[in-house]
Amino acid sequence: MLAFLFYVILFVVVIVGLILAVPLIRRHLVTNQILKIFRKMLPQISQTEQEALDAGTVWWEGDLFSGKPDWKKLLAYPKPQLTPEEQAFLDGPVEQLCVMLDEWKITHELKDLPPEVWQFVKEKGFFGLIIPKQYGGYGFSALAHSEVVMKIGSRSGTAAVTVMVPNSLGPAELLLHYGTENQKEYYLPRLAKGLEVPCFALTSPEAGSDAGAMPDFGVVCRGEYDGKADILGMRVTWEKRYITLGPVATILGLAFKLYDPDRLLGKEEDLGITLALIPTNTPGVNIGRRHYPLNGAFQNGPNSGKEVFIPMDWIIGGQEGVGQGWRMLMNCLSVGRAISLPATSVGAAKLAARTCGAYSRVRTQFKTPIGYFEGVEEALGRIGGNTYMMDAARVLTIAAVDLGEKPSVASAIVKYHLTERGRLAINDAMDIHGGKGICIGPRNYLGRTYQQIPVSITVEGANILTRNMIIFGQGALRCHPYLLKEVNAAHDKNQDSASLAFDEALIGHAKFILRNTANSFVYALFGNHIKDNAPENCTPETAAYYRQLARFSASFAFIADIGLIRLGGSLKRRERLSARLGDILSMLYLCSATLKRFEDDGRPNSDLPLLHWSMQDGIYRMQQAFDEFLANIPGHFTFVWLLRVLVFPLGKRCRPPLDVLAHEVARLMMAPGAVRDRLTAGIHVPTAEHEPMAELEQALQCVIECGAIEAKLREAVKLRKISDHGDGQIDQAVQLNVITEVEASLLNKLKDLRSKVIKVDDFKQDFEREAKSSNNESISATRSIDAVMSAKGAINANYVIDNDIVDETDDTTTTGKVKNSAKTTSRKKSNPVTEDTEIVETVK
Structure with a gap:
């Protein structure tokens, strides 16, 4: 009987082995059946979603998704360095600009940058940071771009937004990658010199983040332009909002859906999302009114147009750019996500770290510096540790951009986590400063940053959307070594080629799952003793962290596959589960960036408290994300129990940073020296006597003495x-x-x-009367500047400042707004790409 049973089992094993070993048999009996099931499991993906998934490139995050990160590869990436020209720009014009800025006057009195600041940023080329030198720009690296925005952002959020928008996702970036040569040669020099102020209009009131629901549309037709009839073009109707620089823009980048009902361009009627550049003085363009985003004085507002005729060559890329708009936007989105917003968030965190460290040592209660109290130490520890990790992630992602990558997943990670940690740092800073933080006025160096931090949370993909849908949703397809191949095979309509491609990917995927399942369990048990999981020559302090990350990378790859198999297409709707998987991938990325920073800085022992706090906090958060995912994944008790055994065979053993570590970080932040300077490097630290931050720095030095x-x-x-x-x-x-x-x-x-x-600011009892008095003084000064500008021949300014302006579409009077004087001044109508036009200087 036993012999018979043995032969039966052997026969089954041989048959199964033959089926799996012979590709032709395997494809017909196994692969094709699984392919049918897989096709049914796949969720419906819209064209805009597909283009978003396909955008960008995969970089270090792909290694983290593999379950076996190559630390040698990470540490071999060169540390980005500023060129002498870039450093000179930071030390010169950027420093000069920071000295000129007074955020209280900008936000409270002027509700805008002063005219002399507008003129300065244009004359010094702040709008041309990313434009190559051949077109009159600087052609700066991503690092320089980030450093410029971070430094300005630590001084004035209004100025930072004004500078970063022309250098982020907008006309210049899009023209560089997709514009025709005529478009580049005409617009890029004008943008670089500030002769054109750009904005980009994407968000529609009803569509929001759903680009597929964009109601704005254009219809291909023939019309009259510049006195010429029968010009091929389109009539465009749109309504946009939240458009930064919109109220003062001279050139409007616009996204809309293009239709061709008369088939003037071909056989298709629905041509897809298209991008165009439209001069804002084009008849029918309504622009100039403003939003007021959380006390932020940067120019932001709605715009609209109804059946505005524009020539075909105003489309970015010309006629070849028709229908390519969403792909263009997704491929260029890494600039805003990877550079601008992380830079402003890190600037805010560094501002919090520098001021809180000093304030906690100078301010005393009960005859003791408040930084010596454990409650304040806890907040200081978070600020210091978060700032250290944030800056590390910022620089690592910038390194990828400068290497030619467009890291779509990494940029989403830093956009979400750096803006959120920046918010946490500012919240802690406000708690430490207490009443000084909440009393707004010229002496408050935190209040405006606190008020404006939600702006960065909201733009370039709202953080809720980014965390719940983008990081893992895009990361799973782009970073997984086999999933995208399987999806592409499933979409292949040729059954033979689909079967071959799916079979190859499926076999590799099966081996991948088996390897990561074993590694997840083995690394959790013995990972601290596996030398290959840490790079050679790493310090004893960091070796344990490398091994922990290798262990969690294997567990993540394993659990991500299990989640995809168990939930299938429904994972797209199970946003909280997707978000937790995204959190794990994000913590792997942030922690690996932190380790690389420590290595690139030369392993300074004095920075070890910051490194330890950051790594222990990140690894603990990772563990919690695993735990929450396993607690919520649907399935039988035995199934979930088995997953827990494979991920946590010894239980959850990671702990958050100990109090003694927060104590060490806090003491470093309260002491002038190299550690504090490294932690807050790159922000503007005022030196003028009347500056509150300068007085704080002097007080810190004095209290030590x-x-x-x-x-x-x-x-x-x-x-x-x-x-x-x-x-x-x-x-x-x-x-x-x-x-x-x-x-x-x-x-x-x-x-x-x-x-x-x-000391905090105080005012007259009648705030309104004082505000009016201050406003009148600023208006008088502004008008004096306008008079000087007019005397110098700037009378053709496209925008003028006026205190009381009546909008033509509304008979109410508004104060301190910007009036589009294009309605009252003439400008030669011409094709802005192919013909020369009069140069119109812009005061604002």
């Missing part, structure tokens, strides 16, 4: 040689030779600086 002197006073009080309080304490200490005259002078200086540091 007075440490030993204050210790003498405390000892004298303890021995009852001098009184415990009172204005005369310092004089009394001098008289009794407890301290010297020089030491007394230093203490008095510290007393004065402390008073300035904790």
Whole structure:
């Protein structure tokens, strides 16, 4: 009986082995059946979703998705460096611009950048950072672009947005990649010199993030333009909102759906999403009104047009660009996501770190610096650790862009996590500053950043959307070594080629799952002893982190495949499960960036508390994301239990950073020195005497110098040689030779600086009257500047500043808005691409 059973089993094994080993038999009996099931499981994907999935390139995040990251490859990526020209621009024009900026006046009084600042950013080429030198721009690297935006952002959110938008997703970026030579030669020099102010209009009121539902449309037709009849073009109707720089733009980038009912371009009627560049003085373009985003004074507003006729050659890329708009946008989106928004968020976090460290040491309560209290230490630890990791991720992603990558998944990771951690850092900073943080005024260096941080959360893909749908949704298809191949095979209508491609991918996928299943379990048990999971010559402090990341990378690859198999196409709708898988991938990316930063910085021992806090926090968050995913994945108890055993055979053993580590980070932040300077490098630190941050820096230096002197006073009080309080304490200490005259002078200086540091702004009881008074002063100054500009021949300015302007479409009067004077000044109508036009300088 046993012999018979043995032969039966052997026969089954041989038959199964033959089926799996012989490709032809396997495809007919196994692969084709699985392919049918797979096709039914696939969710419906719209054209815009498909183009978004196909956009960009896969970089280091692909290694993390493989389950076996190559640390040697990561550490071999060169650390991005600024060129001498880029550093000179940061030290020169960028520093000059920061000195010119007064965010209180900008946001509270002018509701805009001052005219002299607008003129400065144009004359110094701030709108041409990414435009190549051959077109009159700087052709800066992604690193330089990021450093410029970060530095300006640490001083003024309004100015940072104004500078970053022309250098982000917009006309210049799109023209560089997809414009015709005529379009490039005409527009790029004008954009670089600030002769054109660009904006890009994508968001429609009802469509929001659903580009497929965009109601804006154009109809191909023939019409009249510039006195010429029978011009091939289109009549475009649109309504857009949230368009940054829109109210002052001279050139409008526009996204709309294009239709060709008369088949003037071919056989298709629905031509797809198309992008065009439209001068804002084109008849029918309505532009100039403003939104007011959370006390932000950057120019932002709605625009619209109804059946506006534009020539065909205004389409970006000319007629060949018809229907290619969404692909263009998705391929260029990495600039905004990878560079601009992470830069402003890191600038905010560095501002929080620098000011909170100093304020916590200078400000005292109960005769003790508030930074010595454990509650404040906890917040300082978070600020310091988050800032260290954020900057590491910013630089690593920038390195990818400078290497020629368009890291779509990595850019989504840094967009979401850096803006969220920036918000957390500013929230902690506000808590530490207390009343000083919430009383808005010229002395408040945090308030406006706190108010404006939700702007970065919302734009370039709202964070809820980015976390729940994009990071893993796009990451699974783009980064997985076999899934995209299987999807492409399933979409192949040729059954033979589909079967061959699917079979090859399926076999590789099966081996991939088996390897990661085993590695997840083995690494969890013995990973700390597997030397290959850490790079050679790494320090003992970092080796354990590399091994933990290798272990979690294998577990992530395993659990992601299980989730895809178990949930199939429904995973697209199970957003919270998708978000948790995205969180794991994100933490792997942020932690690996942090380790690379430590290596690139030369492994400074003094930075180890920051490294340890960042890594332990990131790994703990990763563990929690695993736990939450396993707690919510649908399935039988046995199935979920088995998954937990394979991921956590020894239980959840990772812990968040200990209190002693937060204590070490806090002390580093409260002490002037190399660590604090490295942590906050690249932001603007004012030096003028009247600047609140400059006074804070002086107070920190002074309190360190007075440490030993204050210790003498405390000892004298303890021995009852001098009184415990009172204005005369310092004089009394001098008289009794407890301290010297020089030491007394230093203490008095510290007393004065402390008073300035904790001081908050106050105003007249009638805020409105004071606001009107301040506004009148600023308007007078503005009009004086306008008079000077007119005297210099700038009378042809496309935009003028006026205090009381009546909008033609509304009989209400608005204050301090921008009036489009194109309605009252003439401009030669011509094709802006093929003919020369008069140069119109823009004051604003």
